[in-house]
Amino acid sequence: MIEIRGLVKQYPGAAHPAVDHLTLAVPEGCVCVLIGPSGCGKTTTMRMINRLVEPDAGSISVGGRDVLHVDPVSLRRSIGYVIQQVGLFPHWTIADNVATVPKLLGWDEGRIAARVDELLELVGMEPATFRSRFPRELSGGQKQRVGVARALAADPPVMLMDEPFAALDPISRGRLQDEFLRILRSLRKTIVFVTHDIDEALKLGDRIAILRDGALVQYAAPEAILARPADAFVESFVGTDRALKRLGLIQVEAALEATGPVAPSLSIAAHANLRDALARMLEGGVDSLAVTGANGALLGVLTMSGLRRHTRTRDAADDQ
């Protein structure tokens, strides 16, 4: 869907290129997270996709279209764009803000109004309550919901998101990440997502591209990055607790065992992750948990040895 080849960007006066011969392919419907320390070129790379920054060399194609040879204005109207500071227009209502791109595209009013309500619903904001409010009346989390709705307005196949949740408090951030995942799964957008937060990358990314000094160090699924960091830099970047982070990516369901004669006293939901399960075992001082389904029904048990065996099996599989 997005193909980046040999991309180079050198800012005037800088000692090193911000992006140095970067090659990266993002398949359709995939969330690709660009991550790395500040100055690694992740934001510059993203901004070259919609040509807010012009590359010095290389090529970018989006949906088979050569980005560098189309009109940048119409290109941008076909790509969703979300930034950390949201950038809602203070003099426009929430409805007008969401309608920005449809208005630029010349949709008729009825179609725009219907689309605005649909999107506000989608991001969990009651249209009747929020439609005619102004940005300054919203909390940070609400603003970014509107920011996401605005980027989705013309139903672009591709979205660029530059640290959209970084300015939020941890609780709103977690909630927005969860809702964002839910929305993504229903819409199947191709997304380039920039962050400096490895936990956010592991949580949201289908694939993670780790950048350093403008070059790609590793590009793989979260599992693979945690299991096989490409080098010492990636290893230190993902942190010493990567075993725990890996557990965080696996659902309890995957390590489910048949119930023994006596059901454990503590329980955990099947869709929770193994990291939370481990925490609950340590907290309760137990070696096994009852696993419950959506309706509270007992599905089986999770044991400490099962959890351990499970992760070890995965290591063995990874090493092949």
Add this chain to the structure above:
Amino acid sequence: MLFIEAWQFIVAHPGRFADALTTHVALSAAALGLAIAMAVPVGVLLADNRRATLLAITAANVGRTLPSLAVLALVMPLLGTGFAPALFALTLLALPPILINTCTALRQVDADLVDAARGMGMTRAQVMREVELPVAMPVIFAGIRTASVQVVSGAVLAAYIGGGGLGDFITAGIAMMALPQLLVGAIPATLLAIGADRLFGLLQKVLTPVGMRAT
């Protein structure tokens, strides 16, 4: 009583008073209009050039320090006397505050708004028209308000170069030591200046986008 004598003067010379008042208002309004028509577009055109914007602000600040009378005096040898030179001088007087505020207001527009607007596919002109100008409007209007007061009070001095207006009564009053006649010029001129300030203050409020008004 001075005020009664001043009133009697107006009643005795209704034509002269009406002419002076009309000239004063026309001179001020024309100068302000010309200054707006020049300073705002220049500010907009310079918006993308940081260095040129700073240069314009600096030049305007120098212009601002020139006393109104000095501007009128400088114009006279070049353009002679009458309505047109007075208009020219008053326009020069009104330019700096409007130019300074337009440049500053556009510079202060949040860079994230411009980034979001560009990123969503607004053309440069659309970003200016839809986002930057509306957001900068209250500050631009504050500059116009300042200029309006300066022009209305500066227009009193137009009498010195034969521009007419309420200043005629003041200069004549001073020359003949006729205080009532001086007040016939001074009081309406003061009221006009206060009125202009109020009018543009109100306009500034009305033109501030609803979402940006102070609660």
